[in-house]
Amino acid sequence: MILSFDGVYYTYHSQNGETEAVRNLSFGIEKGEFAAVIGPSGCGKTTILSLAAGLINPTGGKVERENVEFGYMLQRDALFPWRTVERNIYLPLEVKKRNTPEMREKAVALAEKYGLKDFLHKKPAQLSGGMRQRVALIRTLAAQPDILLLDEPFSALDYQTRLEVCDDVQGIIKGEHKTALLVTHDISEAIALSDKVIVLSSRPATLVAEHEITFGNGSPKIRRNCPEFAATFELLRRELGI
Amino acid sequence: MKNLNCSEEHLAYLKRKKIKAVMINAARVGILCALLGLWELCAQLKLIDPFVTSSPSRICATIGELYANGNLFYHIGVTLMETVAGFAIAAGLGYIVAVLLYMSDWARRIFEPYIVVLNSLPKIALGPLIIIWIGTGYSAIIFMTVLVAIIVCIMNTLTGFLSVDKTMLTLMKAMGAGKAQQLTKLVIPATLPSLINTLKIAVGLSWIGSIMGEYIVSRAGLGYLIVYGGQVFRLDLVMAATIILCALAGGMYGIIALIEKRLNK
Numbered sequence: 300m301i302l303s304f305d306g307v308y309y310t311y312h313s314q315n316g317e318t319e320a321v322r323n324l325s326f327g328i329e330k331g332e333f334a335a336v337i338g339p340s341g342c343g344k345t346t347i348l349s350l351a352a353g354l355i356n357p358t359g360g361k362v363e364r365e366n367v368e369f370g371y372m373l374q375r376d377a378l379f380p381w382r383t384v385e386r387n388i389y390l391p392l393e394v395k396k397r398n399t400p401e402m403r404e405k406a407v408a409l410a411e412k413y414g415l416k417d418f419l420h421k422k423p424a425q426l427s428g429g430m431r432q433r434v435a436l437i438r439t440l441a442a443q444p445d446i447l448l449l450d451e452p453f454s455a456l457d458y459q460t461r462l463e464v465c466d467d468v469q470g471i472i473k474g475e476h477k478t479a480l481l482v483t484h485d486i487s488e489a490i491a492l493s494d495k496v497i498v499l500s501s502r503p504a505t506l507v508a509e510h511e512i513t514f515g516n517g518s519p520k521i522r523r524n525c526p527e528f529a530a531t532f533e534l535l536r537r538e539l540g541i
Numbered sequence: 542m543k544n545l546n547c548s549e550e551h552l553a554y555l556k557r558k559k560i561k562a563v564m565i566n567a568a569r570v571g572i573l574c575a576l577l578g579l580w581e582l583c584a585q586l587k588l589i590d591p592f593v594t595s596s597p598s599r600i601c602a603t604i605g606e607l608y609a610n611g612n613l614f615y616h617i618g619v620t621l622m623e624t625v626a627g628f629a630i631a632a633g634l635g636y637i638v639a640v641l642l643y644m645s646d647w648a649r650r651i652f653e654p655y656i657v658v659l660n661s662l663p664k665i666a667l668g669p670l671i672i673i674w675i676g677t678g679y680s681a682i683i684f685m686t687v688l689v690a691i692i693v694c695i696m697n698t699l700t701g702f703l704s705v706d707k708t709m710l711t712l713m714k715a716m717g718a719g720k721a722q723q724l725t726k727l728v729i730p731a732t733l734p735s736l737i738n739t740l741k742i743a744v745g746l747s748w749i750g751s752i753m754g755e756y757i758v759s760r761a762g763l764g765y766l767i768v769y770g771g772q773v774f775r776l777d778l779v780m781a782a783t784i785i786l787c788a789l790a791g792g793m794y795g796i797i798a799l800i801e802k803r804l805n806k
Contacts, residue, residue, distance in 0.1 A: 352715060371715035377708040381730050393726065394716045442716070 301365050301478050302351060302446060303327035308359035309346055320346045322503035323360070328446075328480060328495070333472065335481045335489035338499030339539060344482035347504070348448045351480060370444030374451045376435040378423035384434050385410070385419040391442035406441035413437060413471055429460040429467070436468050440475060447472060449481040453488065465492065466519045486535050490528060491519035498538045507538050595780040603781040617785060620751055620762040623679055624793075627686025628747035632740060634687070635694025642695070643702045643728070644720055660692045664750070668757040677758045685757070686750030690743045697742065701735035702728050737801045744797060748790050763789075 309321040320343035328334045338344055349355045350362050352369045370391070378387050388406050392398040410419060415430075415437060423431055432452060439447060452468065453461045469492045472479050483489055489496050490512060498507040512531065515522030522528060577597045583589045584596035591599060607613040642649045664685065671688075675681040705728050713723045755764025763782045770778030 354715065369715075371712065373708055373712060373715075375708045377706065377712045379709065379727070379730070381733070390726065391716050394713065394718045394722055448715075 300327040300363070301330045301332075301367060302480070303363045304347075304350070304360070305363060306360035307350060307357045307362060309343070309350060309355070310358045311346075319503040321350070321357075322505045324499075324504060324506055325360075326497050326506060326509060328478060330445075330478055331476055332495060333469070333479045333481070333493045334495045334497060335483060335493035336497045336499060337483055337486060337489045337535065337539065338504060339501040339541075340484050342499050342501050343504040344484075344499070345450055347499075348450055348480065348482055351446075352448055364446075367445035368442070370439035370442060370447045372435055372439045372447060372449045372452045375455050376423070376431045378431055378434060378438075380423055383420050383422060384415060384426070387423065387434060388438045388441050390438060395442055397442065402441075402443075405443070406437070409440055409475075410434075410437045427460070428456050429464045432456065432464050433467060433471075436471060440471070440477070445478060447477050447479040449479060451483050451485075452481075454483070454485070469519055486532055486539070487523070487528075490531050490535070491522050496535065498535060501540075510535070593776060595777045599777045600781045600784060603777040604785070607781070616762055616766055616782075617789070619679070620755065620764060620786075621789060623682045623686060623754065623762065624747045624751040624789075627683045627750055628690060628743055628793075630683070631687045631690035631694050631747065632743050635691045635739075635743075636698055636736075638691075638695050639698035639702060640724065642699055643724070649699075656692060656695060660696060664688045665753055665757070671754075672758050677760075681758055682751055682754030682762075685754035686747050689750030689753065690746040693746060694739055694743050697739040698732070698736065701732040701739070705731050733804060737797065737804065740797050741794065744790070744793050748786070748793075752786070 304324050304326050307321055307324045308319075311318045311320055324347070326334075336344055336347055346355070348371070350357055351364070352371060353362070353364070378384075379390070382390070385407065388410055389398060389403060392402050392406065407419070410416070413433060415434060418426060418430065418434070423434065426434065435452070449468075453465050456464055465488060481489070481492060493512060496510045496512060498509070499505065500507050510531070512522075514525045514527040580594075581597045584591040584594065584599075604613065607616070642652065667688065668685075671681050671684055675684050709727055709731070710723065713727050718726065751762075752764040752767075755762045756768055759765040759768075763786050766782040767779050770776065770782065
């Protein structure tokens, strides 16, 4: 297990009282696995990513992670508009003080491998939404993280771009043999992309079910056309109580 | 310009745009000339009393006179020095204070009411204190200038810092960036455009500060000329100093605007 939640509880405190966000949650992710967490909106999915990355500590239980490094990809690309694509990709290297020529070279090679060669010296504003999200992914990968945490990275895109970027991102992550934990409220996205789907209840989030998705050959496009797709969709829908 | 392969229609569009720009500039200059002309004409025809209202020709003569006896650039120099020094100190110090307040949530919360009160206080009320504490030299006027401009510099800069995109901040935190890195990599570059706006406001306030300072206590400078001219009823001198002030303030604003253009390239 590269990452595991062991009976995790988490409670938020604010002026207006306390909110139990996560209750007795246990699950684990293997190295190289692409896992998706789905749940009703507002069920504390982002909290789970923050817990996984160690940005916040659980109120109870344990989050165990091997000595790994995390890369975070957010709902909005959050590219810095005053930096070129190339310098946006260097950002995590600068922050983590690993801005060596060697690391920069690797980052650029990655960008070129995934079709950003002609865009390196452009500003983000000159790119389409799909391209920007791809830059955001390469930026996340530049620091060579072991686990990628994806916080609904496609939800700000229009439907067509979303299908395209979704396949794109999954391809890149699989191609680089990274482990990924995706949180989303989109059932079909979760099924199409992941090896394992973790279903959560509404707040406080508890584990409802865990499914290994094995049909298709791992490509989202093929998976969407499999007969099992609709059945799995129905199953997850029922578990979510929609 | 690469307009070789564009359509007639596009050329016509470009031409219309250019004509519009020329017309606007012509109208600007035209209005100024018309006003000055009307003023001069009324004064020449004795429709208004040039002793009270002055006139463009008398203003020119006064400026010429100041130039001839070597006082023109002396007074301009004094006021300019006070204003630029006050502006630089207010902007620089204001920025540093804003950074410190941004870095510490505690400091920000604690000092907020003090800043609000200082902002609302009419700084001229401190005039007598400044004279007694600092004296009657240039430093008193520079101090007044800093006082007038700095609070707005601090408040505007801090507001800019605090309104930086939350997603970008989350991203920086998720990468493990500390406060210092958040500041240098994200907050400072992201607020560069709003910094220029703050500087533009500070330019105006610095002129208010330096002239106000010269009103209270001075032996030279454009503000001094205005006060002195008023006291001895030489309104030509008052007008001449005011016109020079307009030109200088416009020029200083222009420099900031030029810097802005450079940055936006």
